[in-house]
Amino acid sequence: MKTLIIGPSWVGDMMMSQSLYRTLKADNPQIEIDVMAPAWCRALLNKMPEVNQAIAMPIGHGSLALKERYQLGKQLKSKHYEQAIVLPNSLKSALIPFFAGIPKRTGWKGEMRYGLLNDIRTLDKQVFPLMVERYIALAYPKSDIRSAEDLPKPLLYPHLVVSAKDALLTRSEFNLSGAEPLIGFCPGAEFGPAKRWPDYHYAALADMLAKQEAKIIIFGSQKDRVVGDAIINQMTLGDRCLNLAGLTSLEQAVNLLSCCNAVVSNDSGLMHIAAALDRPLVALYGPSSPDFTPPLSNKAEIIRLITGYHKVRKGDAEEGYHQSLIDIQPELVFDKLMKLLERVRTSIGKEAP
Structure with missing residues (x-):
């Protein structure tokens, strides 16, 4: 499966997102994981063995830039991703996978993203108290993971590899x-x-x-x-x-x-x-x-x-x-x-x- 992750824009959040990549790779060693994130993230993504490719997000944080997101989505269409997982909760972060025509688009409900996401989850903060748990939960069908107790243990913590x-x-x-x-x-x-x-x-x-x-x-x-x-x-x-x-x-x-x-x-x-x-x-x-x-x-x-x-x-x-x-x-x-x-x-x- 080829999977596109729309990654976070903060250092700490980006680090915690690696637990999702590690979980996906552990469950399916053949998976290809590409991560779209701000260009500065490449320094971190390059040290995550689970990531196949880091794709620079050229649009600044907080900018809608609808036309640019549409063009980016069309460019990604040729990569034939089977799934996108959108980690930020904003509406705009779900636009590129939608424009790319990725069949399965997964994420938490966030800013009313019905239609943009077609595998949408409703977050109960009480049953997923940690951010890393919320990220890892998106690796599984929503019917399988109803609370943090359902996640495989131990959680796969972030692990950067420096040669x-x-x-x-x-x-x-x-x-x-x-x-x-x-x-x-x-x-x-x-x-x-x-x-x-x-x-x-x-x-x-x-x-x-x-x-x-x-x-x-x-x-x-x-x-x-x-x-x-x-x-x-x-x-x-x-x-x-x-x-x-x-x-x-x-x-x-x-x-x-x-x-x-x-x-x-x-x-x-x-x-x-x-x-x-x-x-x-x-x-x-x-x-x-x-x-x-x-x-x-x-x-x-x-x-x-x-x-x-x-x-x-x-x-x-x-x-x-x-x-x-x-x-x-x-x-x-x-x-x-x-x-x-x-x-x-x-x-x-x-x-x-």
Whole structure:
């Protein structure tokens, strides 16, 4: 079966969608999966063995562009897809498979997409509490999966594959050829500082790790460069920390994260990438909740001091931080990280022949 996936437009959502691709491939090894998504997603899709082809979505997020979607659909008609699975819930995301004449068009009801989708599902958020469950459910006939309990267990978590050659090449590009352990920091987060652990806490944790002979690598986009500099400027051992925010491509960031001995991250897209790379991960949550989109990894530890979901874009502190994240002390994170690394080492030791 040739299947077209209309993929999400956010890093974290794209990562979680790989669980769907893995499930489809596990159930039908002969399936060909093409994914249409924004061009930047190619760096992730190329590291998903289940994906046959990444097709760039040239239309910007939020734009209807009806004529362009019609033309894209007509171009895809020659590929003779048997099924399309539409992951975004918007009406416009269902247009291209409809224009392509794909016989089976699957997705959640979303924005009244009757007709555009002909295998339409009605979502009960209570029976599919996790986003990854909602994605995986679309791999099966709706009559077979009525709740998350019906999904095959264990769920196939996202798993990016980075070749040793790519990892080594990227390390050399950034002069990271030393043997010291690398700890990745992902201090950014979308929508302002309310989801961010304070930079001064990151700085204190970085000094603790530097005293353990670790080198700290800061990851993020160009807009995270300021917070990366703030972390280094508040460190005592700032020479042990390298700010790569805004200096790497997404592919380079993925390659380097795969080399890290562990990662400490806010609730962000990079957190989900680190989880998919199977890196020991400490994920720091404040007002956003891990109940819907947790890091999908058996090597992840979540630290959160409050419950529920709080829709805030800026905290009460002068810097915009949320008090629940301010209250997570560096000593707690350090302790969690050390115990996690010990647990991983012990687990590996038990698995060894």
